[in-house]
Amino acid sequence: MRATTMDSNRLGSLNRGWTGLVRFGAYLGVMLGVSAMAMFDKSYGESPFLLELLSMKGVLWYGSAALLGAGLAAILGAVRPSLHESRLVANLVPWLDGVLLMIGLAFAWAAFEPAASQIDYEDQSNLVSGRVIMAMNVVFLFSAISYIAHLFAPESFIGRLATGSAYVGAFLGGSALLLRWYESYLIDVEIGHAPVSNLYEVFILLFCVTTFVYLALERRYQARAMGAFVMTLVAVGVFFGIWLDSVGQADIKPLVPALQSYWMKIHVPLNFVGYGAFAVACGAGMAYLFRHRLEARNSQSRLLRVFPTLEQLDQLAYKSIAIGFPAFTLATILGAAWAAEAWGGYWSWDPKETWALIVWLVYGAYLHARISHGWHGKALAWWAVAGFLVTVFCFLGVNMYLSGLHSYGRLS
Amino acid sequence: MNSLGDVFKSIWVRLGSMSLAIVLLVVLSIASVIGTVLLQNQDQGDYLQQFGPLWYWVFRSLGLFDMYHSWWFLTLLGFLMLSLAACLWRNVPRMLKEMRSRHPWLSERAMDRFRLKQQWLLGEEEVASIKQRFREVLAGWEFKEAAEGDMHFIRADKGRGNKWGYILVHAALLVILIGGWVSVEFGFRGDMAVPEGQSEDEISFLQGTERKYMKMPFSVRCNSFSIDFFPTGAPKEFRSNLTIIDDGKEVLTQDIIVNEPLYYKGVRIYQASFGDGGSKIRFRLFSLDGSAKVRDIETRVYETWKDENSGVSIEVTDFKPFNVENMAEPGQPKNFRDLGPAVEYILRGPGLKPVKIKAFMQPFIDNDGINQGSFLLVSLSGDAKDYQPVSLGLDLTNEDEWRLFHAFYRHLSASKIEDAKQRNLLAFRAALAEVYGDHPPERVQDAAMHVLQAMRMLPKLPWPYIPMLEDFDQVYYTGLQLAKDPGMNIVWVGSALLVLGLCIMFYMPHRKLWLVIRPVDGRMRVFLLGMANRNEMAFAHHFNEIFTKLTRESGRTIT
Numbered sequence: 001m002r003a004t005t006m007d008s009n010r011l012g013s014l015n016r017g018w019t020g021l022v023r024f025g026a027y028l029g030v031m032l033g034v035s036a037m038a039m040f041d042k043s044y045g046e047s048p049f050l051l052e053l054l055s056m057k058g059v060l061w062y063g064s065a066a067l068l069g070a071g072l073a074a075i076l077g078a079v080r081p082s083l084h085e086s087r088l089v090a091n092l093v094p095w096l097d098g099v100l101l102m103i104g105l106a107f108a109w110a111a112f113e114p115a116a117s118q119i120d121y122e123d124q125s126n127l128v129s130g131r132v133i134m135a136m137n138v139v140f141l142f143s144a145i146s147y148i149a150h151l152f153a154p155e156s157f158i159g160r161l162a163t164g165s166a167y168v169g170a171f172l173g174g175s176a177l178l179l180r181w182y183e184s185y186l187i188d189v190e191i192g193h194a195p196v197s198n199l200y201e202v203f204i205l206l207f208c209v210t211t212f213v214y215l216a217l218e219r220r221y222q223a224r225a226m227g228a229f230v231m232t233l234v235a236v237g238v239f240f241g242i243w244l245d246s247v248g249q250a251d252i253k254p255l256v257p258a259l260q261s262y263w264m265k266i267h268v269p270l271n272f273v274g275y276g277a278f279a280v281a282c283g284a285g286m287a288y289l290f291r292h293r294l295e296a297r298n299s300q301s302r303l304l305r306v307f308p309t310l311e312q313l314d315q316l317a318y319k320s321i322a323i324g325f326p327a328f329t330l331a332t333i334l335g336a337a338w339a340a341e342a343w344g345g346y347w348s349w350d351p352k353e354t355w356a357l358i359v360w361l362v363y364g365a366y367l368h369a370r371i372s373h374g375w376h377g378k379a380l381a382w383w384a385v386a387g388f389l390v391t392v393f394c395f396l397g398v399n400m401y402l403s404g405l406h407s408y409g410r411l412s
Numbered sequence: 413m414n415s416l417g418d419v420f421k422s423i424w425v426r427l428g429s430m431s432l433a434i435v436l437l438v439v440l441s442i443a444s445v446i447g448t449v450l451l452q453n454q455d456q457g458d459y460l461q462q463f464g465p466l467w468y469w470v471f472r473s474l475g476l477f478d479m480y481h482s483w484w485f486l487t488l489l490g491f492l493m494l495s496l497a498a499c500l501w502r503n504v505p506r507m508l509k510e511m512r513s514r515h516p517w518l519s520e521r522a523m524d525r526f527r528l529k530q531q532w533l534l535g536e537e538e539v540a541s542i543k544q545r546f547r548e549v550l551a552g553w554e555f556k557e558a559a560e561g562d563m564h565f566i567r568a569d570k571g572r573g574n575k576w577g578y579i580l581v582h583a584a585l586l587v588i589l590i591g592g593w594v595s596v597e598f599g600f601r602g603d604m605a606v607p608e609g610q611s612e613d614e615i616s617f618l619q620g621t622e623r624k625y626m627k628m629p630f631s632v633r634c635n636s637f638s639i640d641f642f643p644t645g646a647p648k649e650f651r652s653n654l655t656i657i658d659d660g661k662e663v664l665t666q667d668i669i670v671n672e673p674l675y676y677k678g679v680r681i682y683q684a685s686f687g688d689g690g691s692k693i694r695f696r697l698f699s700l701d702g703s704a705k706v707r708d709i710e711t712r713v714y715e716t717w718k719d720e721n722s723g724v725s726i727e728v729t730d731f732k733p734f735n736v737e738n739m740a741e742p743g744q745p746k747n748f749r750d751l752g753p754a755v756e757y758i759l760r761g762p763g764l765k766p767v768k769i770k771a772f773m774q775p776f777i778d779n780d781g782i783n784q785g786s787f788l789l790v791s792l793s794g795d796a797k798d799y800q801p802v803s804l805g806l807d808l809t810n811e812d813e814w815r816l817f818h819a820f821y822r823h824l825s826a827s828k829i830e831d832a833k834q835r836n837l838l839a840f841r842a843a844l845a846e847v848y849g850d851h852p853p854e855r856v857q858d859a860a861m862h863v864l865q866a867m868r869m870l871p872k873l874p875w876p877y878i879p880m881l882e883d884f885d886q887v888y889y890t891g892l893q894l895a896k897d898p899g900m901n902i903v904w905v906g907s908a909l910l911v912l913g914l915c916i917m918f919y920m921p922h923r924k925l926w927l928v929i930r931p932v933d934g935r936m937r938v939f940l941l942g943m944a945n946r947n948e949m950a951f952a953h954h955f956n957e958i959f960t961k962l963t964r965e966s967g968r969t970i971t
Contacts, residue, residue: 190648191642253644253646256647257669257670258670260649322947326914333911343893362441402449
């Protein structure tokens with residue numbers, strides 16, 4: 001919470017001014033270019049979305065749109081210099097840079113892919129994404145250990161190592177998912193689909209989202225001690241992911257007809273923005289309870305010096321929920337829109353839907369307790385932790401114990 | 413007397429209270445959990461079996477088997493709507509007023525309460541420049557100035573509409589609930605099964621524990637239904653070609669697949685399921701009395717064929733043209749293979765235990781490519797879980813093998829040789845010569861294996877004959893779901909408002925800054941005060957930035 005360090009200032013200046021603005025224009029151009037291709041290109045839809053993006057036609061569409069966007073942004077910036085100071089641009093551009101880096105990494109990994117004749121549906125162990133994911137697992141575990149070590153040895157070196165490895169892990173995971181998307185087409189063009197279709201894939205997505213939400217908060221509020229809790233949650237998830245892999249749940253499988261919809265690419269990732277943010281809130285809540293305990297015992301522990309204050313932790317938990325709640329709401333609404341298109345009704349009281357509603361009510365109640373009743377502190381920290389347990393049940397428990405229309409997320 | 417009015421008023425106040433809202437939300441959550449744990453809308457018989465008569469009736473009278481439509485659950489939702497309405501009614505006018513008013517004036521006490529507070533001690537000219545700079549730094553904010561005695565106040569506001577967030581979110585929930593009510597009250601949703609080539613104009617749906625039927629204003633003809641498969645054998649696409657017939661005229665013909673419904677007269681038609689639509693089945697009955705007799709019968713799926721002579725009946729329950737199974741040994745990589753068409757039937761007869769049988773049309777070819785003869789899956793319990801494979805030995809698609817088996821049996825019975833091995837060999841040679849003459853089959857070994865397996869297995873079967881699938885003429889039915897949902901658009905409007913409201917609430921906090929100027933001993937003490945109703949941490953950061961910028965212009969600070 002102290003003033004930002006020199007380091008992030010120097011990096012931050014790259015995101016402001018005309019460099020940031022031009023990049024922002026280019027990214028916006030790419031997005032509009034892709035949308036324009038989907039809407040106006042006559043031959044769009046003949047091949048799958050990813051292959052359209054990778055084709056020459058796709059590159060022409062969004063490449064020219066990117067140039068156009070960048071040019072327009074440069075002109076607008078010259079006309080209205082106040083745009084150079086835009087907070088929106090400064091906040092969004094690093095994220096979009098990250099996406100670009102991830103895509104670049106995925107391309108780099110793709111160069112190591114085995115020859116087409118070696119790729120086989122029956123035995124997917126030679127695909128590169130599996131190895132990248134293994135590297136991600138190791139890096140995340142290392143990061144969690146470093147964050148915990150940083151609590152006891154608050155040298156900036158260990159802290160930087162922890163933060164750095166968290167970044168590396170998240171980028172490895174994200175690029176592995178992108179690569180997996182491409183690999184699914186290498187196996188068979190008919191089988192190919194976005195990598196958000198089974199428990200294993202969404203787990204990796206969850207790690208990355210959780211880590212990125214946490215890192216965004218860490219960067220802005222220097223709350224590194226919280227990482228020990230958030231990254232431990234991620235590490236637990238990593239073990240679950242390894243177990244899933246060991247029981248053969250990590251294979252790329254064809255999509256059941258119910259999932260063959262563009263809605264899947266929107267609904268699922270957005271849901272995991274919600275879940276990931278709730279996981280970070282849970283980490284902040286745990287950190288709060290931990291510090292609260294130390295303080296209650298009048299501890300003079302060195303740990304207290306590393307930790308953010310109770311009030312900051314309280315605010316951080318709230319901030320994560322403020323990110324997660326609207327995302328989760330929107331994801332649920334989009335899920336309803338998909339259900340209306342696929343199942344004949346926007347709401348069927350399917351167990352997954354009902355549990356999503358319960359999660360929503362739990363965090364809605366958290367916000368009411370905080371905003372209208374002015375609750376703070378310990379009770380809400382417990383609430384953030386308990387809320388995440390409900391979220392985990394909604395995410396995992398429903399698939400494992402209850403049946404319903406979402407049963408394709410099931411363990412088999 | 414005004415007591416009735418007072419009562420209404422106090423009820424109204426209670427309705428809009430936070431406590432009632434929280435109680436309602438908690439009760440709704442708990443009730444929802446019950447509904448996810450207890451499977452909804454299952455067969456009543458299953459419930460009875462699962463819970464026993466007492467609990468079955470308790471649960472049934474509480475409506476727990478269709479909980480989300482039970483009177484008490486709907487009443488809860490109704491109360492939630494009332495509570496939201498009362499809450500809005502009470503708070504909206506106050507919030508609107510608060511949003512309009514922005515007094516620049518602050519009391520001494522109010523100033524003490526600010527957590528974000530900085531001050532300078534400045535000269536006259538510096539004050540003028542800081543005032544101007546304040547407005548420049550805060551481009552886009554709204555300003556209001558006032559003087560009170562010798563004090564001067566400038567108030568700056570950003571995000572004054574933040575309270576619209578609350579209003580929108582709560583109004584949106586009310587709109588969504590109203591939409592849901594409209595959907596339930598004026599819409600319908602039901603299933604329709606249409607066999608290929610036929611048409612249907614009635615849907616069926618569950619209401620409480622009963623199945624209800626409803627006529628549609630048009631009828632739907634299924635022209636064809638098809639399934640597309642992935643190379644792995646998993647289904648890839650279910651496609652129905654449908655024609656809508658309205659008033660005797662064909663008005664629309666269209667394909668539907670999962671995720672791409674058809675829309676006609678406010679009704680959406682979805683691809684929901686499929687099944688056998690009464691395929692024509694030809695059985696070949698292989699007599700087990702040693703007579704080698706074979707005869708063909710014809711029936712249909714869902715029909716029962718009865719043999720008047722023996723009293724045996726065959727009830728055909730299902731037919732599948734593809735049966736993809738994992739043929740790998742446990743622990744080996746998966747190896748999916750299509751075992752070909754199969755028919756399922758229940759075989760009953762006097763003195764016979766009824767059994768469920770799945771008979772495959774083709775013989776079983778093992779992983780080494782060797783023909784292992786025809787086979788059945790037999791379930792004594794009638795449950796598909798209990799299927800046991802029964803290898804018949806003979807390849808019944810090959811008439812010669814059937815004849816070979818009987819010839820062998822005859823020769824074996826007639827033989828007087830003592831040595832079993834020798835007897836078998838000679839009988840088999842004689843049978844071969846009888847059936848094939850001078851042209852024995854290429855794989856005599858296999859044929860011998862088949863006959864020996866049949867000798868072991870066939871005498872054990874209690875039935876007068878084995879019905880095998882000989883031929884079929886497949887007809888699917890397409891399982892459609894028809895839904896009319898006039899409340900859907902209301903729900904989408906509500907959803908849009910909800911997201912908009914949440915964004916305003918969380919991401920457009922109301923931020924206030926004051927510049928308070930007070931003369932002290934010929935100089936000016938200038939206070940910078942800040943307050944945000946959301947995300948104070950980020951605002952504190954911003955506040956410090958503003959303070960630094962203003963200080964750089966105007967010199968000294970005191971704390």
